[in-house]
Amino acid sequence: AQSVSQHNHHVILSEAASLELGCNYSYGGTVNLFWYVQYPGQHLQLLLKYFSGDPLVKGIKGFEAEFIKSKFSFNLRKPSVQWSDTAEYFCAVNSGGGADGLTFGKGTHLIIQP
Amino acid sequence: DVKVTQSSRYLVKRTGEKVFLECVQDMDHENMFWYRQDPGLGLRLIYFSYDVKMKEKGDIPEGYSVSREKKERFSLILESASTNQTSMYLCASSFRRGYTFGSGTRLTVV
Numbered sequence: 001a002q003s004v005s006q007h008n009h010h011v012i013l014s015e016a017a018s019l020e021l022g023c024n025y026s027y028g029g030t031v032n033l034f035w036y037v038q039y040p041g042q043h044l045q046l047l048l049k050y051f052s053g054d055p056l057v058k059g060i061k062g063f064e065a066e067f068i069k070s071k072f073s074f075n076l077r078k079p080s081v082q083w084s085d086t087a088e089y090f091c092a093v094n095s096g097g098g099a100d101g102l103t104f105g106k107g108t109h110l111i112i113q114p
Numbered sequence: 115d116v117k118v119t120q121s122s123r124y125l126v127k128r129t130g131e132k133v134f135l136e137c138v139q140d141m142d143h144e145n146m147f148w149y150r151q152d153p154g155l156g157l158r159l160i161y162f163s164y165d166v167k168m169k170e171k172g173d174i175p176e177g178y179s180v181s182r183e184k185k186e187r188f189s190l191i192l193e194s195a196s197t198n199q200t201s202m203y204l205c206a207s208s209f210r211r212g213y214t215f216g217s218g219t220r221l222t223v224v
Contacts, residue, residue: 001173009154032211034213042217043215043216043218044204044215046213049211051211090156090157094211100162100170101145101147101159101162101172102147102159102206103159103173104149104156104157104158105156106155107154107156
């Protein structure tokens with residue numbers, strides 16, 4: 001079975017600081033990788049995804065993630081965070097064509113202080 | 115845009131009640147999913163379905179069942195609700211590798 005590990009459960013940063021959220025997965029075969037964000041009181045939104053090709057993926061709102069196959073990692077980054085980035089962030093993985101659902105990490109609660 | 119609609123935003127039910135959570139998607143997706151979301155635990159897959167009348171257990175199916183009589187509708191059933199099923203329930207649908215989530219139903223069992 002797949003598993004996803006997010007290393008930081010709570011992160012507090014000041015505005016303009018750089019962000020990196022760690023994500024490691026356990027599945028050894030071909031994987032599809034996702035980062036989702038959930039703003040307070042809102043539904044899950046897709047930030048970015050990786051299926052194949054360039055391992056550096058750019059998403060919405062200035063986020064990017066790098067797939068490093070040898071490390072089974074898919075870390076999320078943003079060079080300069082804003083107060084509006086305060087949210088819960090989830091890394092997720094699945095294999096194959098997507099019929100079998102996503103396996104999520106436990107989430108990282110990010111608080112940006114003005 | 116694909117829409118996944120969950121019929122209730124908030125529900126309060128009593129212990130032992132039979133509870134139905136409804137989910138409808140409008141884009142003819144074959145795959146549908148039910149997750150529960152709990153603080154510190156992330157989202158965990160309860161059941162999923164890849165076709166009408168087909169269902170597969172996810173990671174935490176105990177205490178739940180599902181029904182998919184029509185392609186667009188996927189129902190989650192709590193046969194006898196218990197307090198440990200108090201949670202946020204999220205429905206999703208997918209086509210190939212693109213997933214769309216509903217807004218969630220916050221269920222409280224008292």
